[in-house]
Amino acid sequence: MNRKEITKPFQVEIESKQKQKIEVKMGREVSESCVDSLLTEMVSTYCNRFYANKPELAARRIEAIGYQVGHQLSERYTMERPRFSDHLEAIKFICKDFWSELFKKQIDNLKTNHRGTFVLQDNGFRWLSRISLDPSLENAESQDPSASTESKAAQATSMHLYFPCGIIRGALSNLGIPCAVSADISNLPACSFVVRIKA
Amino acid sequence: MIVCVAVVGHQNNPLYIQSFTEADDALKLHHIVHCSLDVVDERVNNPKKSGPTLNETFLGLLYPTENYKVYGYLTNTKVKFIIVATDLDVRDADVRNVDIALLRCNNASCLSPFFRRFHAAYVDAVSNPFHVPGKKITSTTFAERVSTIVKSFGLSSAG
Numbered sequence: 001m002n003r004k005e006i007t008k009p010f011q012v013e014i015e016s017k018q019k020q021k022i023e024v025k026m027g028r029e030v031s032e033s034c035v036d037s038l039l040t041e042m043v044s045t046y047c048n049r050f051y052a053n054k055p056e057l058a059a060r061r062i063e064a065i066g067y068q069v070g071h072q073l074s075e076r077y078t079m080e081r082p083r084f085s086d087h088l089e090a091i092k093f094i095c096k097d098f099w100s101e102l103f104k105k106q107i108d109n110l111k112t113n114h115r116g117t118f119v120l121q122d123n124g125f126r127w128l129s130r131i132s133l134d135p136s137l138e139n140a141e142s143q144d145p146s147a148s149t150e151s152k153a154a155q156a157t158s159m160h161l162y163f164p165c166g167i168i169r170g171a172l173s174n175l176g177i178p179c180a181v182s183a184d185i186s187n188l189p190a191c192s193f194v195v196r197i198k199a
Numbered sequence: 200m201i202v203c204v205a206v207v208g209h210q211n212n213p214l215y216i217q218s219f220t221e222a223d224d225a226l227k228l229h230h231i232v233h234c235s236l237d238v239v240d241e242r243v244n245n246p247k248k249s250g251p252t253l254n255e256t257f258l259g260l261l262y263p264t265e266n267y268k269v270y271g272y273l274t275n276t277k278v279k280f281i282i283v284a285t286d287l288d289v290r291d292a293d294v295r296n297v298d299i300a301l302l303r304c305n306n307a308s309c310l311s312p313f314f315r316r317f318h319a320a321y322v323d324a325v326s327n328p329f330h331v332p333g334k335k336i337t338s339t340t341f342a343e344r345v346s347t348i349v350k351s352f353g354l355s356s357a358g
Binding site: 074075076078080082083176 | 278321332
């Protein structure tokens with residue numbers, strides 16, 4: 001009788017662990033190319049259809065969508081871990097676990113000035129890996145070597161970065177860190193996100 | 200047995216509160232939940248007592264009242280889950296001559312998976328694109344899931 005009483009809770013614990021395992025196994029998967037297409041389509045819809053003449057407004061809308069996504073994802077991905085004690089720990093979580101969940105790789109380089117600015121560098125950012133300059137633009141460039149076409153291409157690329165910027169900002173602000181996030185493209189598949197924490 | 204569960208946002212705004220009693224004592228339970236928020240703040244701001252369980256999401260027993268025990272859980276996003284439970288189980292154990300210390304620690308370890316399931320339900324509810332962050336959770340699916348979790352907890356701890 002007594003023995004039964006003692007073993008029961010353990011059984012419950014094992015059962016719940018088995019359930020957890022099943023839940024882990026059944027983690028939902030998303031097709032990469034679908035996400036790529038969705039992102040491209042979203043950017044082009046906002047830039048060319050909804051706010052064709054106001055790129056700042058389009059950028060803000062795309063960033064806002066990213067913010068909501070990051071806000072929700074951070075809740076889900078921090079579920080099984082203890083609370084963060086400082087900003088650096090939260091940023092590290094973004095670099096390691098959060099990034100692995102999103103892109104199956106970690107941030108390659110993290111720099112900080114220890115005064116609230118962090119630079120997260122990804123040497124092969126997945127959402128930029130398929131981006132190339134429009135051939136018609138490149139032809140135009142060879143005929144007319146002006147800087148305007150190049151800047152146009154850079155602008156189109158940077159439009160695709162407002163969404164991941166929003167994701168980072170949403171995730172961090174949900175973790176209690178209000179901040180501003182901007183992106184910087186140096187050479188194409190590599191890109192760095194600059195996080196400035198608001199005091 | 201769990202008589203009340205509550206979800207409280209990071210600004211101590213109520214997101215969801217539900218009692219599971221037949222009697223008309225919702226106000227009293229809400230009051231207990233309200234009082235427990237101060238205890239959560241105290242735990243988080245003076246973490247020296249927690250020792251090895253530093254920054255653990257499960258805060259354990261917040262405080263016992265005459266009839267109830269209040270347990271808390273604080274997520275990374277500063278959302279608090281509060282549950283109010285009657286300590287009938289312990290009295291049952293008294294009668295059955297089981298070592299109370301053992302049972303008490305099991306009670307806590309029983310609660311940990313409970314909170315985890317509760318947290319999963321909460322995450323699914325706030326991931327709904329129609330849910331406005333910081334507003335009350337109105338999803339009926341969430342309400343159903345919570346009541347299922349609460350009921351199943353009653354079953355597993357009663358046996």
